[in-house]
Amino acid sequence: MSLIERDSKVIWHPYTQMKNALPHIPIVRGEGVYVFDENGRRYIDAISSWWVNIHGHAHPYIAEQVSAQLKVLEHVIFAGFTHEPAIRLAERLLPLLPGKQAKVFYTDNGSTAVEVALKMCLQYWDNRAKPKTKILAFKNAYHGDTFGAMSVSGRSIFTNAFNDLLFDVEFIDLPNQDNIERLKAQILKLKSELACFIFEPLILGSGGMLMYEATYLDELLAVCKEVEVLTIADEVMTGFGRTGTYFACEKLENKPDIFCLSKGLTGGTMPLGITTCTNEIFEAFLSDDKLKTLYHGHSFTANPIACVASLASLDILLQSETLQNIKRIEARHAGFLKEIKTHPKIKTSRQTGTILAIEWVTVGETSYLSNLRNILYTYFLDKGIILRPLGNIIYILPPYVISDEDLDYVYDAIRSALDEI
Incomplete structure (x- = not known):
C-alpha cells in the first residue's frame, strides 16, 4: 500500500x-x-x-545541536525546574527585541503565544484593580486557531462555526493616510475599556498578505501609550528577518509591551512559542496574593531540544x-x-x-x-x-x-x- x-x-x-x-x-x-x-x-x-x-x-548545524542535546536532556517539567537552554535562549533573544523586553514566557506555538499575551494583558489590569476587558484588533487579522486567538482574529471562514462563542473585540481598519485620525479618535473614545491592542506589524499574513505602512501603526501605538492601552506585537510570521529587519517592530518608534514569537524561532525544526513582556507587566503579577499568579502552562513548556534548535537558528540568523x-x-x-x-x-x-x-x-x-x-x-x-x-x-x-x-x-x-x- x-x-x-x-x-x-x-x-x-x-x-x-x-x-x-x-x-x-x-x-x-x-x-x-x-x-x-x-x-x-x-x-x-x-x-x-x-x-x-x-x-x-x-540544516546540518541545527541537526547537530539538536542531536547533542537529545543525549543530555530531552525534557523536564518547567514548573519548579529550569535548564541551561531555556535560560540561554532568553538571554540571547531579549536584547534582540525592540524596546524594553525583560521576561520570556515559553509555550508551544504561535496560537498559544497569543493566548498568553491576551491573558497577561487582561490579568494585568485585574491585578491592578483597574479591570479593563475590551481588546482592539484589525478586521482582517489572523492570530491563531485557539479560542482566544480566534476571538482577536477577523471574522472569516476560519471562525464561522464558533462566532457566537468568541468574546467581543473592537475591530478597526488597517491604518492609512485617510483614516488614521478616525482610528485614533476611536481609541481615545474607548480608552477606559481597552485592555490591549494586538496587531500583526506591517503585514496581515493569512488575511491575504495585506501590507500597511509603519508610520500609521506608529501613530496608533503612540495613542495607546498615551492612554495606557497595552500593545501586543504578533511577530509569529514577521519575526526573524521576514520583513528585512530581524523584527518588523524595529521599523517603529513606539515599541510594543509584548511580543509573540514562533514559526521561524526554531528555524522550522520543531514547535516552540514565546511571549515576552516588559518588567512593568511582569511586576503586576508579583504579589503575596496567589490569585495574582499567571496560571498558564503546557506540558512541553521550554522543551530543551526546541530551545537548542532556536539557539542554533539564532546563530545562523545573526551571521x-x-x-x-x-x-x-x-x-x-x-x-x-x-x-x-x-x-x-x-x-x-x-x-x-x-x-x-x-x-x-x-x-x-x-x-x-x-x-x-x-x-x-x-x-x-x-x-x-x-x-x-x-x-x-x-x-x-x-x-x-x-x-x-x-x-x-x-x-x-x-x-x-x-x-x-
Whole structure:
C-alpha cells in the first residue's frame, strides 16, 4: 500500500475539506530549499512550509545541536525546574527585541503565544484593580486557531462555526493616510475599556498578505501609550528577518509591551512559542496574593531540544551571510514586482522584505474559497514548486538560502501562469 493510500485511511489534514481533497504528496526528506517525494521528485519550498523554515530543510548545524542535546536532556517539567537552554535562549533573544523586553514566557506555538499575551494583558489590569476587558484588533487579522486567538482574529471562514462563542473585540481598519485620525479618535473614545491592542506589524499574513505602512501603526501605538492601552506585537510570521529587519517592530518608534514569537524561532525544526513582556507587566503579577499568579502552562513548556534548535537558528540568523541573503531576496523580489505589476491579470501586488504577494484578477469569489486557488496550486506543483495560494492571492516567502537560480525559476513559473491561466 502506498503512503498516499495509507494516509487517506488514517489522517485528517489541516485546513482541508477531506471529501474532495487533492492527493497529499508524501515527502520523505528535505535538503536546503528543497523537499523530495517518495518517487524522488524535487519541489522548491517557496513558502517555507507555512513560513517556519528560514534556513532550509535538514540544516546540518541545527541537526547537530539538536542531536547533542537529545543525549543530555530531552525534557523536564518547567514548573519548579529550569535548564541551561531555556535560560540561554532568553538571554540571547531579549536584547534582540525592540524596546524594553525583560521576561520570556515559553509555550508551544504561535496560537498559544497569543493566548498568553491576551491573558497577561487582561490579568494585568485585574491585578491592578483597574479591570479593563475590551481588546482592539484589525478586521482582517489572523492570530491563531485557539479560542482566544480566534476571538482577536477577523471574522472569516476560519471562525464561522464558533462566532457566537468568541468574546467581543473592537475591530478597526488597517491604518492609512485617510483614516488614521478616525482610528485614533476611536481609541481615545474607548480608552477606559481597552485592555490591549494586538496587531500583526506591517503585514496581515493569512488575511491575504495585506501590507500597511509603519508610520500609521506608529501613530496608533503612540495613542495607546498615551492612554495606557497595552500593545501586543504578533511577530509569529514577521519575526526573524521576514520583513528585512530581524523584527518588523524595529521599523517603529513606539515599541510594543509584548511580543509573540514562533514559526521561524526554531528555524522550522520543531514547535516552540514565546511571549515576552516588559518588567512593568511582569511586576503586576508579583504579589503575596496567589490569585495574582499567571496560571498558564503546557506540558512541553521550554522543551530543551526546541530551545537548542532556536539557539542554533539564532546563530545562523545573526551571521552576516544570512542578512545578505535577506537583502538579496528583497532586491530580487522588488525587481520582479516592478517588471510584472502592470500585467492585466494582476489586480494588486505588494512586497515587504522577503515577502511578495500577487493578487490575481478573478471572476466571482476572491477570498480563501476562490476556485482559482486549486488551479494555481496544482499548476505550480506540476512545475515542482510549492506555492500555497490564499484564494486568488499567490505569495512567495522562501527560506533565506534560496538561490538566484531557484528564484528565477519561481518567477518564470509565475510569468507563465499569468499568460496561461
